[in-house]
Amino acid sequence: MICGTTIPDYDPKMCCSGRECGCMGQPTEPAICSDECWDKFGENNEMNTIIHNHSWIKVKRFIEPKEMHDPKAIIDWKFAYQSLNDHHTKETEFLINKCRELAQIILDKNSKK
Numbered sequence: 776m777i778c779g780t781t782i783p784d785y786d787p788k789m790c791c792s793g794r795e796c797g798c799m800g801q802p803t804e805p806a807i808c809s810d811e812c813w814d815k816f817g818e819n820n821e822m823n824t825i826i827h828n829h830s831w832i833k834v835k836r837f838i839e840p841k842e843m844h845d846p847k848a849i850i851d852w853k854f855a856y857q858s859l860n861d862h863h864t865k866e867t868e869f870l871i872n873k874c875r876e877l878a879q880i881i882l883d884k885n886s887k888k
Contacts, residue, residue: 782806825877834869837862 787802824831837859849855 780806780808780812782808825873831873832866832869834862834866 785806787806789800789802791800821831
């Protein structure tokens, strides 16, 4: 339950115990009774995900070319380096933007107090 309100006949469905994935054992379809409850759910869900795992990072995982497993087999070192560097740049930009987004949420909350 998000806000603690009792909802009759609500039977929460879970996808796992919370150890197998990033859901943290939360219901896949939580009971939400109001817009305020929805806002709280979305915020708490995102924060819990950020705190407890890395699934929130929306940059595709870097897939190493097969030859990178054997450095002697790499023919084009410049391409191999550039591929990895491009991936790190995308990931860094994503993380910086997420930090800015979260900082803005905190600033907005503090200004409402």
